[in-house]
Amino acid sequence: MxxxxxxxxxxxxxxxxxxxxxxxxxxxxxxxxxxxxxxxxxxxxxxxxxxxxxxxxxxxxxxxxSDPVLALPDMSKPFVVETDTLDFALGGVLMQDGHPVAFESKKLKDVERCYSVHEKELLAIVHCLRL
Structure with a gap:
């Protein structure tokens, strides 16, 4: 309960x-x-x-x-990257036409857990765009 x-x-x-x-x-x-x-x-x-x-x-x-179904990327269409952070992890999804193409996540290091919310959000963006 x-x-x-x-x-x-x-x-x-x-x-x-x-x-x-x-x-x-x-x-x-x-x-x-x-x-x-x-x-x-x-x-x-x-x-x-x-x-x-x-x-x-x-x-x-x-x-x-349940396992989400990933879409195959179409290089002629634009991509969208959405990210989010929690107190202990960050994650992101690469999307195209509203369908996920790829997922990424990582556990935050102890020092990263002390970052402000804005710093964590920026870290998520930078991390996901580097891949």
């Missing part, structure tokens, strides 16, 4: 990655699938893990662990 902070962490992690994942968010909409869990986050609501919350959690979890 999750607590509110755990819900925030899970939904935040999924929300950060949902753009790149093949799964239920494309057919039914992330917001609709996540609604039972996001409703739990309201401070005015009593925290009650319902069967609908469990179904929502299971569907989002399944989408996160």
């Amino acid at each position: 999750l607590v509110r902070s755990g819900d925030y962490q899970f939904l935040g992690a999924y929300c950060a990655e949902r753009t790149y994942l093949d799964g239920p968010q494309e057919s039914a909409g992330y917001s609709e699938i996540a609604r039972p869990m996001t409703d739990l986050l309201k401070k005015t609501e009593t925290w009650n893990w319902t069967p609908q919350c469990q179904v929502s959690f299971d569907n989002l979890k399944r989408a996160m662990v």
Whole structure:
């Protein structure tokens, strides 16, 4: 069973990655699938893990662990690089026409973990563009 902070962490992690994942968010909409869990986050609501919350959690979890299908690059089209950082890691995705072509991630060194948010974001951009 999750607590509110755990819900925030899970939904935040999924929300950060949902753009790149093949799964239920494309057919039914992330917001609709996540609604039972996001409703739990309201401070005015009593925290009650319902069967609908469990179904929502299971569907989002399944989408996160399924392998995304990578697109073959088309050198005649532009590429987009999107990056993100956490307290302990950074990552990025090379995309074309909204489809992932490649993923990259790395664990931050201890000294890098002390960087400001802006420095970490810049580090992610530089790291992903060097590849």
